[in-house]
Amino acid sequence: MEVKSLEKTIGYKFHNKTLVKTALTHSSFINEKSCSNNNERLEFLGDAVLELVISEYLYKKFPEKLEGELTKIRAKIVCTESLSTVSAKNNLGRYVYMGKGEENTGGRERRSILANTFEAVTGAVYLDGGLEEARKFILRFLKKNINDAANGKLIFDYKTRLQEVAQQRQGSIVEYRVEKETGPEHNKIFYVDLLLDSKLIGKGDGKNKKEAEQKAAYNGLSFLGVLNEK
Amino acid sequence: MEVKSLEKTIGYKFHNKTLVKTALTHSSFINEKSCSNNNERLEFLGDAVLELVISEYLYKKFPEKLEGELTKIRAKIVCTESLSTVSAKNNLGRYVYMGKGEENTGGRERRSILANTFEAVTGAVYLDGGLEEARKFILRFLKKNINDAANGKLIFDYKTRLQEVAQQRQGSIVEYRVEKETGPEHNKIFYVDLLLDSKLIGKGDGKNKKEAEQKAAYNGLSFLGVLNEK
Known part of the structure; x- marks a missing residue:
C-alpha cells in the first residue's frame, strides 16, 4: 500500500518490490528488527547514478561552460541541502522505515535521512529499470534545480x-x-x-x-x- | 592513424572521430594552436561514468560489503594514482595532443595528464557508444585493480x-x-x-x-x- 503510494509520487513502478523496500529502510529500523538489509548500499550506488545523470545533462545542455563551472553546479545539486529539500517537498520522509528512537527524535524530517533516501530510491530505480528510467526519475525531480543552479538562481534558505x-x-x-x-x-x-x-x-x-x-x-x-x- | 592505433589499444572503435580527438587534446595544445575544444569537459563526464560503473560492479560483486568499505575501495580506483598507472601501462600518453612546452617538461609522463586522459577517453566512449560500451572499456582496464583493491592487495609504489x-x-x-x-x-x-x-x-x-x-x-x-x- 505504502509502496504503491510512493510509486505514484515518484512516477515509477517497480518490478522488484524488495528493492524499493530496501531503499526505504533506514539503518535504525534494521537495528531494532534485526532484518538484513538497510538502504546504505543503495545510497552508495544512487549517488553515483545521480552524478552521472546530472553530469551528462550539464555537459549537453551547457556546451559553453568549462569543467570547473560544471563541477560547481553539480556539487550544488548532489548535496544534502538540495536532495533533502526535494525529498521533503515530495514528502518522501513518510515512507521511510525507521526505528522508533529515530522517529521520536525527528527522524522523518532529518536532512541527512531525507537526502540519503532520495539517493537510495535513485539507486533502486536504476537497478530495477536501468539508466534511462533513472534519468527520467532524476530529471523529473531535479531539472528545475539544475537549471536554477546553472543560472546562479538556486538559493536555499x-x-x-x-x-x-x-x-x-x-x-x-x-x-x-x-x-x-x-x-x-x-x-x-x-x-x-x-x-x-x-x-x-x-x-x-x-x-x-x-x-x-x-x-x-x-x-x-x-x-x-x-x-x-x- | 594515431586514432586507429589508440582504438586498437583500448578495444573500442569510435563512430565519431572528433570525440576521440577532443578526448586526447590537452589544454596546452589549445593554447598554442587556439582551437576550440580541449578534453576537460569530457574528463568531467568520464569521471562520473567511472564512478557509476565501478560502484555498480562493487555493489553487485560484493553483496556483503558495507557502504563505507565500498566507498573506500572506489576511491582507490578513481584517483590520479590508479588511473595514471593504468594509462601509463597502456602507453596512452603517446596519443595526447599537447603543447611543446608541456611536452618538453615531461608532459607525456605527467600523472595528472595521464589520469585525466583516461577519464576523458572514458567520457568519449560513453557518449559515442553508451553505458554498456563504457562499462566494457572500464572493466577491461580496471577490473583487476578493483578486485585487488577489494582484497586489500592494490598497492602502488x-x-x-x-x-x-x-x-x-x-x-x-x-x-x-x-x-x-x-x-x-x-x-x-x-x-x-x-x-x-x-x-x-x-x-x-x-x-x-x-x-x-x-x-x-x-x-x-x-x-x-x-x-x-x-
Missing part, C-alpha cells in the same frame, strides 16, 4: 536551516549583527556577523542585509559541519 | 612516485630514517621518518622497513598535495 539546527541543540540562540556598512548610499555593502550563543560562527556580506545574513548562515552551517553531513 | 616528484623539483633529496623499532624480535614494528631536503614530510610504520617506508612515502605525497592533483 540557510537562515531557516540554521534555526532548525539551533532548535535541535536545545534552544541555542542565533543572532545576526550588522558589523559595518561600506560604500555610497545607492551601492552599499553590508557586513554581518553571525553568533550562536554569543560565539562568532560565520560572517557574510551582501548588497542588502538579507543577502549578507544568508551568506553568514551558510558559512555558519559550514563551520558547524552540518551542510554536507551524512 | 609510492616510494618511486616520491622519487619522481623529487626529481621534478630539481633534485630534492629524499631520505628515509628508521626512527625506532618496538616489540619482540619476531613481531617488530618499524617507525620511519621521511625527509625531503632534511625537512620531515611524512611518517610511517610497518612490520618491516619496506612497508613503513611505503606508508611514509604515501603520507609525504599527501603532505605535498600531489596524490590527487589534477
Whole structure:
C-alpha cells in the first residue's frame, strides 16, 4: 500500500518490490528488527547514478561552460541541502522505515535521512529499470534545480536551516549583527556577523542585509559541519 | 592513424572521430594552436561514468560489503594514482595532443595528464557508444585493480612516485630514517621518518622497513598535495 503510494509520487513502478523496500529502510529500523538489509548500499550506488545523470545533462545542455563551472553546479545539486529539500517537498520522509528512537527524535524530517533516501530510491530505480528510467526519475525531480543552479538562481534558505539546527541543540540562540556598512548610499555593502550563543560562527556580506545574513548562515552551517553531513 | 592505433589499444572503435580527438587534446595544445575544444569537459563526464560503473560492479560483486568499505575501495580506483598507472601501462600518453612546452617538461609522463586522459577517453566512449560500451572499456582496464583493491592487495609504489616528484623539483633529496623499532624480535614494528631536503614530510610504520617506508612515502605525497592533483 505504502509502496504503491510512493510509486505514484515518484512516477515509477517497480518490478522488484524488495528493492524499493530496501531503499526505504533506514539503518535504525534494521537495528531494532534485526532484518538484513538497510538502504546504505543503495545510497552508495544512487549517488553515483545521480552524478552521472546530472553530469551528462550539464555537459549537453551547457556546451559553453568549462569543467570547473560544471563541477560547481553539480556539487550544488548532489548535496544534502538540495536532495533533502526535494525529498521533503515530495514528502518522501513518510515512507521511510525507521526505528522508533529515530522517529521520536525527528527522524522523518532529518536532512541527512531525507537526502540519503532520495539517493537510495535513485539507486533502486536504476537497478530495477536501468539508466534511462533513472534519468527520467532524476530529471523529473531535479531539472528545475539544475537549471536554477546553472543560472546562479538556486538559493536555499540557510537562515531557516540554521534555526532548525539551533532548535535541535536545545534552544541555542542565533543572532545576526550588522558589523559595518561600506560604500555610497545607492551601492552599499553590508557586513554581518553571525553568533550562536554569543560565539562568532560565520560572517557574510551582501548588497542588502538579507543577502549578507544568508551568506553568514551558510558559512555558519559550514563551520558547524552540518551542510554536507551524512 | 594515431586514432586507429589508440582504438586498437583500448578495444573500442569510435563512430565519431572528433570525440576521440577532443578526448586526447590537452589544454596546452589549445593554447598554442587556439582551437576550440580541449578534453576537460569530457574528463568531467568520464569521471562520473567511472564512478557509476565501478560502484555498480562493487555493489553487485560484493553483496556483503558495507557502504563505507565500498566507498573506500572506489576511491582507490578513481584517483590520479590508479588511473595514471593504468594509462601509463597502456602507453596512452603517446596519443595526447599537447603543447611543446608541456611536452618538453615531461608532459607525456605527467600523472595528472595521464589520469585525466583516461577519464576523458572514458567520457568519449560513453557518449559515442553508451553505458554498456563504457562499462566494457572500464572493466577491461580496471577490473583487476578493483578486485585487488577489494582484497586489500592494490598497492602502488609510492616510494618511486616520491622519487619522481623529487626529481621534478630539481633534485630534492629524499631520505628515509628508521626512527625506532618496538616489540619482540619476531613481531617488530618499524617507525620511519621521511625527509625531503632534511625537512620531515611524512611518517610511517610497518612490520618491516619496506612497508613503513611505503606508508611514509604515501603520507609525504599527501603532505605535498600531489596524490590527487589534477
